[in-house]
Amino acid sequence: MKVAVIGTGLIGASVGLAAQRAGHDVRGWDANSDALATAAALGAVDSADSADEAAASAELVVVAVQVTMLTTAVEAALAAAQDATVTDVGSTKGVLARAVAHERFIGGHPVAGAEVRGPEGARADLFQGATWFLTPHAATDGDRYRTLHAFVGSLGAVPMAIDPAAHDRLLALVSHLPHALANLLLNQVGAAPIEGHDPLAAAGASFREMTRVAGANPRIWVDIFLENADEVRSVLAEHRRRVEQLETALGRGDAGFLARWIGESATKRQELLRDAFEDTAELFRVHVRVADRPGILAAIMQALGAERINIEDLELHHVSRERGGSLTLLIAGEEAARRAADVLATQGYDVDVAPEIPS
């Protein structure tokens, strides 16, 4: 298929690489000539001289410009390519769906990491296994939808149809709210010392985990928050309502409320893990004390690999160069977890095992 990519940043250039790998022909253009040159040098796209020229001969146009420019760029692509299907990769869908109700336009959103910016970070497998939301509407032509669906699948992604408004509510909840809470938490905790103690210095590994997404690229996130402002405000208001409910329970010393509230959270965490890890076997944590030196992780991984024990997830809690840290391995099934602990204990490591969800 002849594909045009308008905007060759991280996502656009990755679409180019993935599409070429899948056998498509890809022309590209970017308003920033450096970004276009880099994407072309990486082999992600053949450079066009303008957005219109890139779009003109395409069967599918993928618009991958920043959120605030989307409507303009999508309308230009629809005008330049008289018969092409046009899609986008913006992380909110409602505004665009309301602005462009064209039968040849179907919105899209690949849920793929954006830790880096620019075409330098582009990867052909960026979308491998990722959910790629598509927002067909009443006027959408079935053949065009099937073509786009197949294209997204050819990039390795898992297409999922959703209503634009539901998409924005869903993303507000699972992505924008956690991002906002990470920023809010870090800003509050780091606001001021408490009688000479710096709270950030007293924070542990789980606090670092909770705030890993805090402070993420403002050039991307300001636009995302503003574009989805209504939904984000609504989930924040609901969050405040829940915080207030907790404050009230604390105020009246309501142990029953707290126990139910924690229990509900434990149940939902089990659901979350079941969704994330296909094995239905219960997950166990194997906790290993490790010295901080090169090679120690290799030794541990090797010992487990030799026993054909697979690791579902792992975290390293670094303490310091002198004192080392600890490694937590998430392993499916109690038998495999106990076997992992035995293997490591035999090699002299200090190890313990516990269910991921303490009972």
Added chain:
Amino acid sequence: MKVAVIGTGLIGASVGLAAQRAGHDVRGWDANSDALATAAALGAVDSADSADEAAASAELVVVAVQVTMLTTAVEAALAAAQDATVTDVGSTKGVLARAVAHERFIGGHPVAGAEVRGPEGARADLFQGATWFLTPHAATDGDRYRTLHAFVGSLGAVPMAIDPAAHDRLLALVSHLPHALANLLLNQVGAAPIEGHDPLAAAGASFREMTRVAGANPRIWVDIFLENADEVRSVLAEHRRRVEQLETALGRGDAGFLARWIGESATKRQELLRDAFEDTAELFRVHVRVADRPGILAAIMQALGAERINIEDLELHHVSRERGGSLTLLIAGEEAARRAADVLATQGYDVDVAPEIPS
């Protein structure tokens, strides 16, 4: 030194193991005879027949019972051991400090992981490198404080003196607030499907990270929240104020506020990482695509170990058995990170590198 441990659960039994290793004599007692038998079988304590008998001959009594029983147990220990110094390991300090203003009592709180419960999970190195708060007061005898300080140090912990009220404010901020937010977030996101889409199924790896502490043992956490209810309510109220401020900024489309707010969070995250990782070298993320099979992590760790590249932190983002996942390594210094990426790329891995704090 002759030490008595009252309450031989995870923390008490770990104190016993660590103290014996440091050459102290340890007697112990627990109201639950199974817990006491397990701790004795592990070699953590010599069993006493009662709390009073354990305390009677001790120079130092460590009270490690559940938070709600602390005041009673500390007062009993002070009465039973006429000359001993008495301390505790409770995770809040204000209530106890107000209840027991005895010159021989100095409160304490080791900040050590409690993923597991009961003496089965006890470890001699549980406190290695951990902060151990001590709350000396106006009536505290200098010699007793120095003895306790040295004892805590002999267990591998880092003693830190703090005012009881400041301790509770600090812990409300760096521990209880993040715990509460993890529970609140998971309960809100998992509350209901959105037009047939389960939000938990749409959540990614960073959401799992943010909610890792959610649903933690209600038998421990209900008591912690209630014991520190006033401070927790106060940080929650401040959190609500900050959420409302964000809602207002979103309501008026204030891009400047959002950019400053994210920027402030990015600065604080750098402070946090500087506090946690001693190297002043900037941290880089090396992102590697990995197949999901035993041995693959060993191969990667080995390649890096052979190059003497040290890993500060790592995360595995598991996608699925079929599609594999990705491994993110945190490495200090751009040179080491680039070298790591080159080594792995040479071996055929798909790798990219980015600063931990994107600019």
